[in-house]
Amino acid sequence: MNLDTKNEITWCPGCSNFMILNSVKKAIKKSKIKNFTMVTGIGCHAKIFDYLNISGIYGLHGRVLPTMLGIKIGNPKLNVIGFAGDGDTYSEGLSHFISAGRYNSNMTLLVHDNQSFSLTTGQVTPTSQQGFKAKSEPLGNFNTPLNPLKLALSSGITFIARCDSKDIDHTAKIIEQAIKHKGFAFVEIIQTCLIFNKEMNNLSKYTYKVNNSNMKKAIILADKWNYNSKKGKIPIGIIYKEKRKTLEENWPQLKNGR
Amino acid sequence: MKVSVLIGGKAGQGINKVSQIISDVLIKQGHFTFNYRDYPSLIRGGHNFNILSISNTRIGSHESKVDFILAMDKNTIKIHKKELKKEGIIISYEKFKDLGINLNIALAGAFTKILGIEKKYLIKEIKKELNNPESIKAAEKGFNSQEVKFNLKKQNNKIKIISGSQAVAQGAINSKINRYFAYPMTPATGVMNELAEKQIKNKFMVFQPENEIAVVNAALGSSFAGANTMIGTSGGGFDLMSEGLSFQGISEIPLVVYLSSRPGPGTGVPTYSTQSDLNIALRAGHGEFPRVVIAPGDPKEAIEKTNEAFYLTNKFNCLSILLSDKHLAESEFSTNKKPNKILKVIANKKLPGKSIVKASSYEHDKFGNTTEDPKIIKKNQENRLKKYSQIKTEAKKFEMIKIYGKRTSKKLIIGWGSTKGVILDAIENTDYKFLQILYLMPMSNEIKKEIKKAKKVVLVENNLTGQLGRIIREKTGIEIKNRILRYDSRPFLCDELRKEIRNKLK
Numbered sequence: 001m002n003l004d005t006k007n008e009i010t011w012c013p014g015c016s017n018f019m020i021l022n023s024v025k026k027a028i029k030k031s032k033i034k035n036f037t038m039v040t041g042i043g044c045h046a047k048i049f050d051y052l053n054i055s056g057i058y059g060l061h062g063r064v065l066p067t068m069l070g071i072k073i074g075n076p077k078l079n080v081i082g083f084a085g086d087g088d089t090y091s092e093g094l095s096h097f098i099s100a101g102r103y104n105s106n107m108t109l110l111v112h113d114n115q116s117f118s119l120t121t122g123q124v125t126p127t128s129q130q131g132f133k134a135k136s137e138p139l140g141n142f143n144t145p146l147n148p149l150k151l152a153l154s155s156g157i158t159f160i161a162r163c164d165s166k167d168i169d170h171t172a173k174i175i176e177q178a179i180k181h182k183g184f185a186f187v188e189i190i191q192t193c194l195i196f197n198k199e200m201n202n203l204s205k206y207t208y209k210v211n212n213s214n215m216k217k218a219i220i221l222a223d224k225w226n227y228n229s230k231k232g233k234i235p236i237g238i239i240y241k242e243k244r245k246t247l248e249e250n251w252p253q254l255k256n257g258r
Numbered sequence: 259m260k261v262s263v264l265i266g267g268k269a270g271q272g273i274n275k276v277s278q279i280i281s282d283v284l285i286k287q288g289h290f291t292f293n294y295r296d297y298p299s300l301i302r303g304g305h306n307f308n309i310l311s312i313s314n315t316r317i318g319s320h321e322s323k324v325d326f327i328l329a330m331d332k333n334t335i336k337i338h339k340k341e342l343k344k345e346g347i348i349i350s351y352e353k354f355k356d357l358g359i360n361l362n363i364a365l366a367g368a369f370t371k372i373l374g375i376e377k378k379y380l381i382k383e384i385k386k387e388l389n390n391p392e393s394i395k396a397a398e399k400g401f402n403s404q405e406v407k408f409n410l411k412k413q414n415n416k417i418k419i420i421s422g423s424q425a426v427a428q429g430a431i432n433s434k435i436n437r438y439f440a441y442p443m444t445p446a447t448g449v450m451n452e453l454a455e456k457q458i459k460n461k462f463m464v465f466q467p468e469n470e471i472a473v474v475n476a477a478l479g480s481s482f483a484g485a486n487t488m489i490g491t492s493g494g495g496f497d498l499m500s501e502g503l504s505f506q507g508i509s510e511i512p513l514v515v516y517l518s519s520r521p522g523p524g525t526g527v528p529t530y531s532t533q534s535d536l537n538i539a540l541r542a543g544h545g546e547f548p549r550v551v552i553a554p555g556d557p558k559e560a561i562e563k564t565n566e567a568f569y570l571t572n573k574f575n576c577l578s579i580l581l582s583d584k585h586l587a588e589s590e591f592s593t594n595k596k597p598n599k600i601l602k603v604i605a606n607k608k609l610p611g612k613s614i615v616k617a618s619s620y621e622h623d624k625f626g627n628t629t630e631d632p633k634i635i636k637k638n639q640e641n642r643l644k645k646y647s648q649i650k651t652e653a654k655k656f657e658m659i660k661i662y663g664k665r666t667s668k669k670l671i672i673g674w675g676s677t678k679g680v681i682l683d684a685i686e687n688t689d690y691k692f693l694q695i696l697y698l699m700p701m702s703n704e705i706k707k708e709i710k711k712a713k714k715v716v717l718v719e720n721n722l723t724g725q726l727g728r729i730i731r732e733k734t735g736i737e738i739k740n741r742i743l744r745y746d747s748r749p750f751l752c753d754e755l756r757k758e759i760r761n762k763l764k
Contacts, residue, residue: 007627037610039479042619049618050627055610057482058618058628059475060505066472070479070487071610073437073465078483078611099468253463 001029007050016165016191020112021048023168024081027175028054037078039067041088044119044193045112048083062092065100065109069247072105076248080107081179087117090126090146100184101155105247108178108185111148112165114193115200115227122196129200129228148188149222149239153215159185160218160240164207165192167236174237183246190234206234213241259314261408262321263369264338266307267330267351269300272362275387276328277308277590279366281419283375283383284312285592288413292317292679293590294749299444299528305333312373314413318556318591318679319752326372328365347372353403360396363388367400374409377401415594422586422676423448425557426490426516429564431460432600436485438464439473443492444528445584446518450490470495474502478511482617484609486568490516493535494525500542503577507547507642509617510575512607514567519583521747530747531584533675533720539579540699540729546639548646550578550653551699555678560586561597563696566656569601574649581698583720585749586676650700658697659704667691669763670712672705672738674698674726677718677750684756690763698729706734716762717741720749 003025011017028036038056040046041064049058059067064084071080089097089111100109116134117123123136126146133140152160159181163171171189178185192201206225212218218240225234248254265276274295281291290313297306309320322341327348329335335348342348354364363384370380377398384397420428426449430438438457440450454464467473473489481487491499496517506513517539521532539551550570554560560582567578608615616626621638623629663671663685673681674695681692693708695701709715709730717727717738722745727738742758744750 005627035611037483047628049616053614055613055615056617057479057509057511058616058620058622058626059478060501060619063471063475063502066467066475067479069467069472070439070476070481071483072479073463073476074480074483074485074487075609075611095468096472099472251463252458253461 003028003053005051005053009051010047011044012195014194015044017044017048017112019165019168020110020171020189020191021051023165023171023175024048024052024110026168026172027179030172031176031179033079033179035077035079037071037080039064039071039080039082041084041093043085043088043117044114045083045085062088063096064088065093065096068107068109069100069103069105072107072248073254076106076254079179082107082109084109084111086111086113086115086127087125090148097151098155101152101157103247104156104158104183104244106182106184108175108181108187110175110187110189112189112191113148114191114197116193116197118193118196127227128197132197132199134196145227147222147227150219152186153218153222153240157186158183158242158244159238161186161238162188162190162236164204164236165189166204170209170236177238181241183244203230203234206230206232207236208233210235210237210239212239215240260317261312261326261373262309262324263326263328264307264309264324264341265328265365266305266334266338268303269297269306270302271330272359273306273308273330276362276366277310279363279383279387280310280369281590281592283370283379284373284410285417285419286379287375287410288415288417289314289410290317290417290592291419291590292319292592294320295588297529305337307334307338316593317683319683319750321753322751323753326369328369330361330365349404354396354400357396357399360393363393363396364400367397368404371401371404372407374406417592417594419590419592420557421448421588421590422557422560422582423588424452425560426564426580426582427452427456429561430488430568431456432561433565433568433603434486435462435488435568437462437477437480437487438490439467439477439480439487440464440490441466441470441473441495443495445520445587446490446492446495446516448587449516449518470498471502474499477513478502478506478509481511481513482610484605486572486603486605488514488516488568490518492518492520493522493538496535496538496542504543504545504547505619506577507543507545508619508621511617512571512575512605513577514571515577515579517579517581518587519581527747529584531676531720531749532745532747533583533677534722534725534745536581536698536725536729539581547642548576548649549699550576550649551581552578552697553581553675554586554696555675555694556586556593557591558593558595558597559696565601565603568603570649570652572603572605573652574645575607576645576649581675583676585720591679646700653697653700656697658702660694660696661708662692662694664689664691668711668713670708670715671718671759672715672726672730673718677720680750680752680755681718683752684759690759695726698726701729701733705730706736709734709736709738714763715740716759718750718755720744
């Protein structure tokens with residue numbers, strides 16, 4: 001399977017999106033699954049659309065999840081993988097994220113979370129740390145950051161994981177498991193922005209690996225890091241996992257494909 | 259012969275059941291009915307009423323005065339007494355106080371007797387609809403309480419009752435719809451409910467996502483994946499979808515949108531009617547891209563035009579908007595005419611899963627890769643314009659306009675959408691000509707010719723600013739100053755419109 005394209009990659013030199021692209025290719029190849037269809041949002045992450053030789057939709061900002069859901073409902077035989085940014089998922093498209101947990105459609109969402117809007121040259125997102133001085137927040141961000149893992153847990157998402165983009169092999173392994181999960185899988189990938197949110201770079205040294213499927217423990221794990229400071233440990237790996245009937249299994253019209 | 263009856267009461271008392279039973283009995287006797295539904299935005303209590311107009315020939319409107327009032331409560335009499343004709347009759351709930359929830363059935367029975375229809379036809383209908391001894395007893399009690407006042411002879415007509423919502427759903431099923439996405443919003447919800455009920459039998463799926471933004475984006479995903487997809491909403495929801503419509507324009511993923519209007523701005527008047535969303539149907543979405551906007555005027559046209567919308571959308575991978583309103587969607591029409599032959603809807607695009615297919619919200623090259631190259635951008639823009647003219651050529655195969663009345667008349671009425679029924683009724687036995695515009699985009703070149711042929715022209719619209727007039731002026735350079743506009747959220751009444759037309763075309 002050739003996943004490469006000839007398009008010139010226009011991410012900044014050293015951007016961790018290169019590493020995420022690598023992890024994704026590894027995971028797709030290893031999964032041996034075919035018929036992938038991707039959806040991307042709008043932002044730095046979304047340039048991946050031009051760098052992966054698979055079918056898909058370069059969607060609107062914030063609308064990755066409904067577009068993915070539509071593809072699954074339109075043809076449940078397609079394996080749908082979504083790429084979205086933190087602004088995409090937790091700001092513009094937050095209602096879709098919460099609802100995706102309810103639907104539990106069999107698809108995978110990867111969130112490239114660099115805690116800033118970067119393609120718009122540096123503004124705060126819901127996961128930006130307090131005090132982040134950005135172009136639109138010269139006084140420093142006053143808002144408490146959102147914890148996506150806690151939100152995912154309360155939204156009923158059946159596969160919740162966090163990765164460190166710099167650990168390419170571990171990220172690839174988690175993405176592969178997310179793809180293979182029957183139900184909605186959400187992978188939050190911590191990445192750096194070398195240009196606009198340098199303060200949150202170099203988080204790797206705080207990370208440690210976990211593999212959990214217990215709800216009580218998941219809440220504790222999700223609470224370990226508040227996206228605000230460099231204090232405390234950052235668990236990466238599978239935070240929570242459960243089996244639940246998928247949207248495709250529930251709807252008789254989708255049971256045997258369309 | 260025309261008879262009209264107003265049926266009023268509180269929400270939940272079963273007003274619709276009364277008009278349904280009476281109409282069902284009547285159409286089987288070969289008589290035509292038109293049922294106007296007037297209700298505020300509440301579920302129980304308040305004041306609702308229907309006006310059922312009965313005729314021995316086709317009818318598509320109601321009038322300001324009624325012959326009968328079937329009153330299920332005191333309020334109905336208080337509010338509507340002034341609408342009763344001089345010799346009109348009120349049949350009051352007071353006579354049937356002991357019947358409880360079967361009050362409505364008794365009133366239906368009473369009115370059936372007045373019309374001079376045999377009891378057996380009424381009882382047959384009650385048995386079919388409700389089949390319980392209490393209801394049958396109530397129907398008989400109502401029937402026996404009245405004297406025959408008319409003698410409706412059986413006519414040889416095969417008549418069906420259908421609402422605009424049912425017709426749009428039928429058109430979608432005729433077009434082999436695979437997926438319908440919608441978020442509840444009056445008056446578009448009728449189509450969602452109708453399709454939801456029929457989804458298993460007809461092997462398609464109705465899904466209600468979290469909001470209208472999800473609706474339009476999910477629909478584009480679904481259509482991209484190869485499903486024949488439609489969405490539905492009203493003005494507010496349509497506003498939320500605007501960015502998605504623009505996304506359709508650049509990605510060229512086929513999409514059919516049903517837009518059923520209610521008065522705005524804002525939340526407006528949720529359960530009443532307007533034609534004030536023509537502007538957004540024509541213009542919503544940033545950038546410049548082709549689209550089709552069609553407005554059927556009655557259920558038969560709603561079946562046909564929904565089918566044409568699917569056909570054009572799939573042939574050109576374009577956006578088609580089917581424009582309706584509360585008055586067309588929720589009124590119940592009777593017709594003895596069969597819709598046109600069903601057009602076969604053929605998809606015209608590559609599907610993911612078979613080869614690499616990329617659709618994009620960015621400007622893109624032919625492989626779907628993002629581009630900022632001015633040469634490609636220019637070509638893409640021009641191709642979108644070219645597509646518009648191709649759509650226009652294809653649309654000419656269909657009825658983009660219709661002409662009624664006296665063809666040689668120099669006095670012309672122009673209208674679109676749900677005013678069709680009332681205009682046709684208002685020009686009965688006159689020598690006026692009526693030009694109905696069904697395709698608002700693309701528009702027929704015949705419109706200019708018709709206006710030029712006429713000595714006097716009047717525009718009839720259910721809005722404040724004459725939105726059709728504006729688009730006619732844009733396309734033809736002709737300004738129609740002579741206008742009849744109604745914008746109090748209520749539809750035109752036949753007798754009033756007849757007078758206004760007479761004045762304006764004098």
